[in-house]
Amino acid sequence: MSRTTRVGGAAIHVAGALVAGAAALAIAIGAGCAKAPERLRPAETFTWVRQPIAFSPPSEQWYREGDNGGGMLGVRFILTGGGGQCISVLAYRMMADRDRSEALRGLVARGGSLPRRLFLDSLSLARPRTEDPISERESAMARELNAALDRAMEDYLSERTNFVSGDLEAALRIASAYEPTMEEVLPRVRLVPSRMQEPERWRIAYERDTTLAGLPAFASDDTLFTPERPLLYREVFWVVHGCAFKAVYQGTDENLKTFYRVVDSIRFPEVADAAAK
Amino acid sequence: MPLRSSAGSCVAMVLALAGAAGAGCSPTPAGKSAEAVVVGRHHVWLAVPKGWERLDHGRQQLFRNGEAQISLVDLGPATRAGMVSELQSADSLWRAGRHLDAIHRIRNLRSPALRYAESQTRADFWKPWTDAAYNSDPADSFPMGLALNALIAGTNALTEATPDQMLKYVLGPDFNKERTEVSHQGQRTIHGSDWTDVETWSRVSHQYRSRIAYLVDDGYFLVLTIDAGIFEQTGPAFEALLTSIDVGAEEPAK
Numbered sequence: 001m002s003r004t005t006r007v008g009g010a011a012i013h014v015a016g017a018l019v020a021g022a023a024a025l026a027i028a029i030g031a032g033c034a035k036a037p038e039r040l041r042p043a044e045t046f047t048w049v050r051q052p053i054a055f056s057p058p059s060e061q062w063y064r065e066g067d068n069g070g071g072m073l074g075v076r077f078i079l080t081g082g083g084g085q086c087i088s089v090l091a092y093r094m095m096a097d098r099d100r101s102e103a104l105r106g107l108v109a110r111g112g113s114l115p116r117r118l119f120l121d122s123l124s125l126a127r128p129r130t131e132d133p134i135s136e137r138e139s140a141m142a143r144e145l146n147a148a149l150d151r152a153m154e155d156y157l158s159e160r161t162n163f164v165s166g167d168l169e170a171a172l173r174i175a176s177a178y179e180p181t182m183e184e185v186l187p188r189v190r191l192v193p194s195r196m197q198e199p200e201r202w203r204i205a206y207e208r209d210t211t212l213a214g215l216p217a218f219a220s221d222d223t224l225f226t227p228e229r230p231l232l233y234r235e236v237f238w239v240v241h242g243c244a245f246k247a248v249y250q251g252t253d254e255n256l257k258t259f260y261r262v263v264d265s266i267r268f269p270e271v272a273d274a275a276a277k
Numbered sequence: 278m279p280l281r282s283s284a285g286s287c288v289a290m291v292l293a294l295a296g297a298a299g300a301g302c303s304p305t306p307a308g309k310s311a312e313a314v315v316v317g318r319h320h321v322w323l324a325v326p327k328g329w330e331r332l333d334h335g336r337q338q339l340f341r342n343g344e345a346q347i348s349l350v351d352l353g354p355a356t357r358a359g360m361v362s363e364l365q366s367a368d369s370l371w372r373a374g375r376h377l378d379a380i381h382r383i384r385n386l387r388s389p390a391l392r393y394a395e396s397q398t399r400a401d402f403w404k405p406w407t408d409a410a411y412n413s414d415p416a417d418s419f420p421m422g423l424a425l426n427a428l429i430a431g432t433n434a435l436t437e438a439t440p441d442q443m444l445k446y447v448l449g450p451d452f453n454k455e456r457t458e459v460s461h462q463g464q465r466t467i468h469g470s471d472w473t474d475v476e477t478w479s480r481v482s483h484q485y486r487s488r489i490a491y492l493v494d495d496g497y498f499l500v501l502t503i504d505a506g507i508f509e510q511t512g513p514a515f516e517a518l519l520t521s522i523d524v525g526a527e528e529p530a531k
Contacts, residue, residue, distance in 0.1 A: 044483055046480075046481075046483070047458065047480065048480070048481065064482050064483075064484060065482060066479060066481035066482035066484065067481070067482075068481060073481060074481070075481065075482045075483070
């Protein structure tokens with residue numbers, strides 16, 4: 001009896017050791033099989049508008065295409081064999097082009113040395129757009145700026161050249177003082193299904209103000225119903241130094257973390273830093 | 278036994294001959310021997326990458342592999358000294374009685390110092406020549422000779438181009454800053470020559486990479502550039518060509 005018990009006890013010990021070993025092996029295998037986070041590529045700096053943007057693109061599995069449409073300029077990373085899954089990072093180019101301070105800065109710097117025809121051409125090119133204003137504040141700035149440029153033209157044509165540089169500097173001050181804010185830009189850029197070609201494909205879910213890339217941002221978690229399957233549709237917006245940007249994800253839940261890793265890598269370097277790089 | 282001995286000496290001779298021939302060819306890492314090539318005013322040694330062919334167009338050497346193409350070009354005067362040299366060549370042609378050749382050379386005078394000069398400075402530079410060409414019979418050597426001398430003297434009034442202007446000049450007027458940007462720019466010394474090595478890509482997507490490298494040799498530009506082809510194919514060939522180019526050497530670089 002006692003012998004049997006001893007033998008049985010040994011068997012239990014061996015079985016226990018085997019179970020523990022198998023469990024350890026299973027854990028080890030499980031840990032080995034866990035999908036490692038997708039490695040991003042080295043950070044790149046893009047200068048689509050006055051304000052540069054830097055981020056780490058997703059891995060080679062996502063091939064890239066330039067995107068220049070809808071008043072935006074940017075890059076789209078499309079998942080190979082992903083059935084339309086993509087990550088985009090874009091700048092609102094047409095909105096950035098409304099800023100005339102760069103053209104005015106050039107006029108102030110070399111206005112005096114320009115031949116008459118070139119000066120008048122440059123002056124007209126420095127005028128702000130007045131149609132379809134972003135906000136009432138922008139509209140007021142455009143009116144004020146146009147009045148300053150009218151004075152500059154009048155003084156130039158009346159050969160009161162001493163006054164022209166003063167008028168141009170005043171115009172530059174007016175243009176530089178205005179930078180669109182997130183509150184002004186958001187109503188124009190956020191997803192509104194009724195503005196889309198097929199409104200029934202979009203469903204707005206959760207929208208929020210947040211902080212991403214160290215800056216205030218607006219994020220929305222929506223759904224896009226494609227003919228094949230519904231896809232997550234995530235958008236993040238920033239307005240930095242008057243330039244609007246957005247990052248968009250269209251895809252499945254599985255690749256969402258890659259999008260957020262790209263978003264986490266986004267930085268807005270100073271213009272001088274970006275030029276140095 | 279004597280037969281075996283003579284066979285052995287024959288093998289030794291063949292090996293020695295092969296060795297001697299090999300030493301003259303100086304094989305390069307690109308797998309081909311360096312060859313002497315004249316590119317406009319530049320005398321260079323270079324090794325054509327394996328699988329590529331070279332077409333000699335005088336001032337332009339083309340390297341082709343299927344649809345891919347790289348070119349090595351004498352882009353003309355880079356400095357005021359180069360301009361003077363070019364004008365002196367025109368003067369020699371004029372004195373040799375080749376008036377039309379001389380006029381063609383003067384009319385095609387290009388340089389960054391001239392391109393980026395103020396419009397008034399440029400007009401002042403050309404004034405003696407345009408006045409002489411307008412007022413005189415082209416066959417009359419005296420006023421044209423004076424005008425040529427005035428052009429040579431006029432180079433002193435020009436400001437030497439800055440490195441940025443040189444880069445802009447080499448990239449050319451077709452370089453569209455809206456579409457393409459310089460992604461990397463550096464200086465390299467290859468076989469004792471200082472090259473400016475530039476890489477470009479699409480401003481929007483950072484695709485469509487390309488490379489251009491240039492140096493100033495005796496006042497003239499020598500430019501190596503990728504003209505066509507995918508970068509994965511042209512990039513290594515460009516690098517192999519660039520590192521093989523030895524400017525003005527009597528012998529190929531070892």
